[in-house]
Amino acid sequence: MSIKQLKLRKLIMNLKHPFTTSFGTIQEKEFFITEAIDVDGNHGFGESVAFSSPWYTEETVATNQHVMEDFLIPILQTNKMNHPDEVSKLFKPIKGNNMAKAALEGAVWDLYAKQKGISLAEALGGDKKQIDVGISIGIQSSVEALIEVISQSVEAGYKRIKLKIKPGWDLEVLQEVRSHFPDTLIMADANSAYTREDIDHLKKLDELHLMMIEQPLAHDDIVDHAKLQAVIHTPICLDESIHSLEDTRKAFELGSCKIINIKIGRVGGLTEAKKIHDFCLEHDIPVWCGGMLESGIGRAHNIALTTLPQFILPGDTAGSANYWEKDIIQPEVIAENGVIHVPDSPGIGYEINKDALDEFTEWVKVFKF
Numbered sequence: 001m002s003i004k005q006l007k008l009r010k011l012i013m014n015l016k017h018p019f020t021t022s023f024g025t026i027q028e029k030e031f032f033i034t035e036a037i038d039v040d041g042n043h044g045f046g047e048s049v050a051f052s053s054p055w056y057t058e059e060t061v062a063t064n065q066h067v068m069e070d071f072l073i074p075i076l077q078t079n080k081m082n083h084p085d086e087v088s089k090l091f092k093p094i095k096g097n098n099m100a101k102a103a104l105e106g107a108v109w110d111l112y113a114k115q116k117g118i119s120l121a122e123a124l125g126g127d128k129k130q131i132d133v134g135i136s137i138g139i140q141s142s143v144e145a146l147i148e149v150i151s152q153s154v155e156a157g158y159k160r161i162k163l164k165i166k167p168g169w170d171l172e173v174l175q176e177v178r179s180h181f182p183d184t185l186i187m188a189d190a191n192s193a194y195t196r197e198d199i200d201h202l203k204k205l206d207e208l209h210l211m212m213i214e215q216p217l218a219h220d221d222i223v224d225h226a227k228l229q230a231v232i233h234t235p236i237c238l239d240e241s242i243h244s245l246e247d248t249r250k251a252f253e254l255g256s257c258k259i260i261n262i263k264i265g266r267v268g269g270l271t272e273a274k275k276i277h278d279f280c281l282e283h284d285i286p287v288w289c290g291g292m293l294e295s296g297i298g299r300a301h302n303i304a305l306t307t308l309p310q311f312i313l314p315g316d317t318a319g320s321a322n323y324w325e326k327d328i329i330q331p332e333v334i335a336e337n338g339v340i341h342v343p344d345s346p347g348i349g350y351e352i353n354k355d356a357l358d359e360f361t362e363w364v365k366v367f368k369f
């Protein structure tokens with residue numbers, strides 16, 4: 001699959017609403033769109049998902065740029081490939097930096113699917129024609145405001161509601177929410193805001209019948225999560241702690257969680273995401289696809305991944321309009337009654353809205369192969 005040229009494009013897009021988690025608030029999203037172009041004029045697109053600050057994991061927009069430009073793109077320039085699965089093998093000597101790796105690997109996967117004339121979902125081996133999705137709701141200014149946002153999301157038909165929690169915005173808020181929405185599928189994401197000192201407090205969440213609690217303890221922990229899972233009924237879902245198939249196997253063997261959130265960027269790309277999926281399928285561990293406030297391009301990759309069979313729980317891939325006044329793809333991603341129809345045209349299946357792409361672009365660099 002010969003690549004002739006790679007474009008690295010830096011974008012800034014403003015979120016419709018600020019998104020607040022236990023670690024801070026995001027209003028403006030800076031990220032990269034990668035574009036791999038072949039001799040026949042096919043264009044494959046990928047997206048970097050790191051934030052400007054290292055508060056979700058250690059990667060940032062600046063580290064993504066450094067690692068892509070100085071290490072990963074030169075590897076692609078000097079090696080031939082027959083299949084996108086080879087990208088993660090070529091990148092292996094570079095430690096960590098999974099979001100940088102995934103941003104480039106994603107463009108190669110999209111290019112590959114377009115060269116074959118098949119959808120990215122098909123290239124990955126997925127066969128769902130539609131996927132169920134939920135929504136992730138950030139910390140709000142008051143419980144009343146939160147109840148209002150949940151009401152709108154339930155009304156819109158999202159299949160489950162994910163709420164961000166942190167110490168001081170947890171049990172009482174969730175009790176209030178539960179009393180308003182007794183039958184809604186609700187889960188909570190702590191983004192590693194608690195420690196093992198909080199285990200007795202976290203046990204109290206069991207009374208709320210949450211679908212799961214996501215990453216309650218440290219971002220790099222699987223040992224204390226196992227201790228917590230042994231004493232709470234609510235299933236633990238790991239997000240930040242899982243970077244690879246190996247991490248997944250270890251967490252499974254330790255009993256650190258019952259559910260895995262697969263994010264393409266966090267695990268270094270679609271090839272590793274698929275391996276994690278396959279392990280979870282074999283071991284009966286439910287998975288769902290997490291989100292990183294992506295533009296339409298990253299969102300389209302998430303949709304394609306979610307067509308794999310073990311994605312049995314609704315993910316965080318809400319519609320474009322939940323995040324952006326205008327997205328950089330057309331049509332935009334539409335979630336109707338919590339369902340997204342999977343496009344079947346080649347590659348990611350959405351066209352690029354070139355005017356929007358240019359409008360949000362800060363700069364473009366071209367790398368010749």
Ligand SMILES: O=C(O)CCC(=O)C1=CC=C[C@@H](O)[C@@H]1C(=O)O
Pocket residue numbers: 021056135136189191239290291292293294316317318
């Ligand atoms: O809607 C989305 O894209 C998901 C948003 C979301 O929940 C998250 C995005 C980014 C970092 C985290 O706060 C978080 C998560 O942990 O899943």
Ligand SMILES: [Mg+2]
Pocket residue numbers: 189191214215239240261290
């Ligand atoms: Mg999370």
